[in-house]
Amino acid sequence: MGLVFLPLPETDEKRIRDAAVRFGDQHLRPHAIEDDENAHFRREAFNEMAKEKLTCLVVPEEFGGQGLSHLCYYGCLEEVARASGAMAVTAGVTNLVQGALTQFGTADQKEKYLKRLVTGEYLGAFSLSESASGSDAASLKTAARRVPGGYRITGTKMWCSTAGHADLYLLMARTAEDRTKGISSFLISRDTPGFRIGKMEKKLGLSASSLAELIFEDCFVPEDRRLGDEGQGLAVALSQLDGGRITIGAAGVGLAIEAIERVWRYYEEVRGEMPENVRYAAAYGYAECQAVRLLIRVAALEKDARRSITAIAAQAKLMGSDLAMRVTSQAIEWMGEAGYRREHEIERLFRDAKALQIVEGTNQIQRLVITREMERML
Ligand SMILES: Cc1cc2nc3c(=O)[nH]c(=O)nc-3n(C[C@H](O)[C@H](O)[C@H](O)COP(=O)(O)OP(=O)(O)OC[C@H]3O[C@@H](n4cnc5c(N)ncnc54)[C@H](O)[C@@H]3O)c2cc1C
Incomplete structure (x- = not known):
């Protein structure tokens, strides 16, 4: 089952998370080390993701999207990030353009561009x-x-x-x-x-x-x-950045949970008994992932309710990306020398995590956004 959030009931969110896991296992994981080393963007994998309609989850059905909730979307990106942080960011970026077109596009622009972004003909x-x-x-x-x-x-x-x-x-x-x-x-x-x-x-x-x-x-x-x-x-850009920040938080949880699960399996399958300090540190990391997943869930519900998400999106981005950085860094140490080797892929998760602290506004800027919200409340 893996380190899931909860054994979810048969909802759209579960269906989409399961589809994202299958997609990652089939189209991303087998090439992850090679594509990272060759700096190769695998367009055919993106096309497959689009064919499975995982790149247009929140676009209204009238434009060919799935018209699903943001719980589905952020859940999907978390699962994709577990297999490839790069593909999660790619899907997130194409979603920013879809979102801007949905909100601001003319009928003609939606026909010409949004529909092509939805099918994956356009990235x-x-x-x-x-x-x-x-x-x-x-x-x-x-x-x-x-x-x-x-x-x-x-x-x-x-x-x-x-x-x-x-x-x-x-x-x-x-x-x-x-x-x-x-x-x-x-x-x-x-x-x-x-x-x-x-x-x-x-x-x-x-x-x-x-x-x-x-x-x-x-x-x-x-x-x-x-x-x-x-x-x-600027309004067009900002209208998408809040949602984009939640995707970065979700991708961060994906990288962190993947690192924890990989360490666990490494001890189970290769090394033998896990030292107690590693078990406890991994347990703490898992609990932190669950906490950020909850924050992202609330942010997703707020977004679906069309309420302002600026402050909660900044919190989700800050917490998810910092968590990814901390856990992937520690996970290298939890595995000793093996964690530093390419083949176990923890070092790739660690390198990917660093970007999440910078993209869509640095984490210092997220702190700035959060303090503004605190000033408003106090
Ligand atoms: C992997 C990756 C992908 C990216 N993809 C895109 C993309 O697709 N499209 C796009 O437009 N951009 C993209 N970016 C750019 C990204 O949005 C910027 O790097 C980011 O906004 C920070 O800007 P900067 O690099 O100019 O840093 P600077 O703004 O120069 O900041 C330097 C340092 O000063 C701090 N700082 C700056 N201003 C303040 C302030 N007011 N208060 C406190 N601290 C402050 C910052 O936090 C940072 O620590 C990407 C960046 C990366 C690394």
């Missing part, structure tokens, strides 16, 4: 960060200048996950000087003239997903590619 990318505007996203400089029929975009975006493999890029660019209301969002196809992928980053973890620069050189984008109103771009 999405979300491009907000620039070299001098990561945490302070509103200071971005990439310019979208109005011209007859559309915009001309010039600038360089940084650290875009799935770049190079993605077919559709949700880009945030500046259309006016106002810091927050001067940003608009655009849907950019990979083959748009004037747009190209720049440097592909070599990184510590999540190696089986890409991270790259996007370069725009006087790139013409017709008006109907703007998503939302002019000036609404």
